[in-house]
Amino acid sequence: MTRKGMRIVLFRPPPFSSAPRTPSPHTSSPPLPDSILEENLEVAKSFLARWGPDSTTAVSLFQGDDRDEARQFIEVVKNLHAAMQCHASQDSSSDKLVRAHDLMSTAMERLQKEFSQILSVNREYLHPESVSRVQSPMTISARSSVSDFELKTEDEFGIANESISEVERVSMLAMADLKAIADCMISTGYGKECVKIYKTVRKSVIGESLYNLGIEKLSFSKVQKMDWDVLEIKIKSWFKGVKTALKSLFKGEKILCDHVFSASLPIRESCFAQISKAGATILFGFPELVAKYKKSPEKIFITLDLYEAIADLSTEINYIFSSTASSNVQSQVVSSQIKLGENIGTLITDFETSIQKESSKKPVPRGGVHPLTRYVMNYISFLSDYRGILNDILADWPLPTKLPMPESYYGTSKEEDSPITLHFAWLILVLLCKLDGKGEHYNNVALSYLFSANNLQYIVNKVRTSNLRFVLGGDWIEKHESKIKLYSSKYRRIGWSEVFSTLPADVKAEISPEEARESFRNFDRAFKETCRKQTSWIVPDQTLRDEIKISVAKELGALYGEFYAENRVRTGRVSESDPVVRLSPDDLGNYLSDLFYGSGSGSEGSVSSSTPSSHSSPFSAVF
Structure with missing residues (x-):
């Protein structure tokens, strides 16, 4: 049969529809199912003689600029399948039906081979990042004439539009080819075979991409045995790669999978879930492994960064892994957040305990700021940078004591006080109580009050110059500034x-x-x-x-x-x-x-009677 004659057969209207065709009195009766099947058997046999799976006439149906042969092959398969269904309803044991099944199997072998070859040859162009660019708003307008990536030639794609890059051009064609084959195989009952090939190839793409991003599979025992310096390097690699992994790798893979298997929602959801499960579990399971690592107060900040990173990506995570089939990934994300939150709450509790257990008894020389004050306030001020997520975490962590917070310290508790406000105010109270005890170690009472004023001034300054001012508020600052004045007054009364x-x-x-x-x-x-x-x-x-x-x-x-x-x-x-x-x-x-610069011995020598001073005097207006 000539190609022209073959095209007449291939592209004529379907010989039957889903609804029974009623013969018109003015036309001849429609062909019988037996003759329809016979006709399609001949066409398929002729076509498969050239394009069977073992044929050496050409490397691929989907090669070069001309997609006409590929379109014809798919139409032959669809028409054969339709004829088989029609004939089976009349005679399910027909020899012709057996022949048709054999031809259909042969055709499917060819399509499977084509499908695998397209995935392999175009691996670079079908990388999720490339697919993401194809789906970007910039390229949508450039291919607006293309309806859902139908199987088309390059000319029909409008490839002449210079705004489309070479990578995008090849990606678009490969995606169209894959979709055409998948549609055909799914509609003819061979979707399982198609999905199997797809999963084998695409799983390796995700695994390889994650490895290149520095994200590797780690066990709990392996992480526990690591030195912190080694684990910290891996954490940094995770931070560096997680956004790319989610917004490019998994998003691009979902776009590709949704497009290729657009003919079936259950297939595309199941296929993407199976492809992404292992990689996504590695990616989102890593923070949970870190949360279970040996605890120390200093590790809270990197733990907060991990928690915040997942929270910031929650919208993309929920979109990409939204289907029921991806519920295991969703569960892993939730589990990691829960473990990180528990770790953070525990570390804050441990931090309070470490303040209470600080046991140094030697007074700070000259009544200056105690190292504990600097450490605690620096720690809390850094924590205040995470006040948004800490509010969520600390809502599930009650204050570590049942004793009410002294009203003289914090003021009347308000219903609108956030969890972080209450917890941070409590931590500072614990610090101040500890400092009161340390002030008792001074033999000079005036110096102990100066010590209290110095340390409280440092605390208030830290609050004023950090995000703590938003956490504790202006009332807290004013109340503690009045306490500084009180300590100063007591110093002045006793010291002079x-x-x-x-x-x-x-x-x-x-x-x-x-x-x-x-x-x-x-x-x-x-x-x-x-x-x-x-x-x-x-x-x-x-x-x-x-x-x-x-x-x-x-x-x-x-x-x-x-x-x-x-x-x-x-x-x-x-x-x-x-x-x-x-x-x-x-x-x-x-x-x-000359006072309060710490320049004197404090125990010996005398104050010079000379009037010049080495320090600038703020008293010119006083005397």
Whole structure:
């Protein structure tokens, strides 16, 4: 039969439809099923003689620019199958039906061979990343004339459009070929064979791609035996590859699978689930393995990063693995998040315990900021960067004690307080209670209050300059700033009490010259001795340092200034070389300027009586 004659047979309207055809009185009766089958047997036999699975006339039906032969082959198979169904309803044991089955098996062998070859030869062009680009909005308009990738030639694809790259062009053609074969095999009852070939090839693509992304299959025992440095490298590889794996690899694979097997929803969902199961389980099971690794407080941040990465990708995960067939992947994602959340909650509880168990008793030199304060506040401030996901996690973790939070510390609890607000406020309370105990180790009560002011100032500064300000709020900051002022006031009252006691209760009252001289001598001695002690003390925060010194200068300078004005002239001199009044009100500011830099010995030496100071003075407006 000539090709022209063959095309007449192949492309004529189907000889029957799903509904029985009623003969028209003006036309001849339709062909009988027996003659329909006979006709299609002849066409199929002739066509398969050239394109059977063992034929050496050509490498592939789907090769080169011309898809005409491939289209004809698929039409031959469909027509043969339709004729077989029609004939089987009349005579299921016919010899012709047996011959048709043999020819259909031969045709399916050829299509399976073509299907496998297209998948293998075009492996690079059918990489999920390439498929994702084909499905991008940029290329949709370029192929808008193509209806669902029907089997077409390159000319029919509109390949002349220069906006389509070579990779996209080859990908589009290969996808169209695969879909045409899959549609044919599924419609003729050979979908299982088609899917088997597809799964074998595409599983290896996913496995190879994950390996190239640095994501490998690891067992629980292997992870537990790893040094943290080694595991950390693998975690970094996971972070680097997870987005690509999900948004390019699995998404692209789903696009390809959905397209190739678009003829059957159950087949495409099942096929994609089986292809992706192993790789997706490796990808999303890794965070769970990390969550089960040996715990320490410092590992909480990388655990939070893992939790956040999964949460950020949840929309894509739910879309790609949305079918019931992919429920095992969904379960793995949920399991990893649960384990990570439990790990994070446990680490925060362990962190609180580590604060309570800190047992150092040696006072911090000079009343400065305790290392525990720095460590805890740095830790909590970093945690506050994850406040969104921590709110979700800590909602399932009650405060680790049943004792109510002191109202003097946090204020009245509000219903709208978030879980992270309550937990972080509690952690800081635990720290402050610990610091109160450490302040008792100072022999000097004034220094212990200065220690409390320094540490609370550091805490408040950390809150102000980090995301903790959004967690704890302005009321918390104001309440603790008032406590700093209280500690400063107690320091001033106790630390300078001996100096204040040298002045009369009423500095303007008239006293004898002898009493005035005695007060001046006592004031000079007490003031210099107090300055000598406190030059070794330290206030690291400049604002707090200036506030404390200014408050001392204002209170002490006002009293001494009035006493000085009333009694300086009447005291006279004991001798030319030994004046009674050695300090003027202006001198006080110069001495106070040297305080709280930690420069003195604190136990020996004396404060120089010279007025110049090496530090800039904030007291020019005070005296």
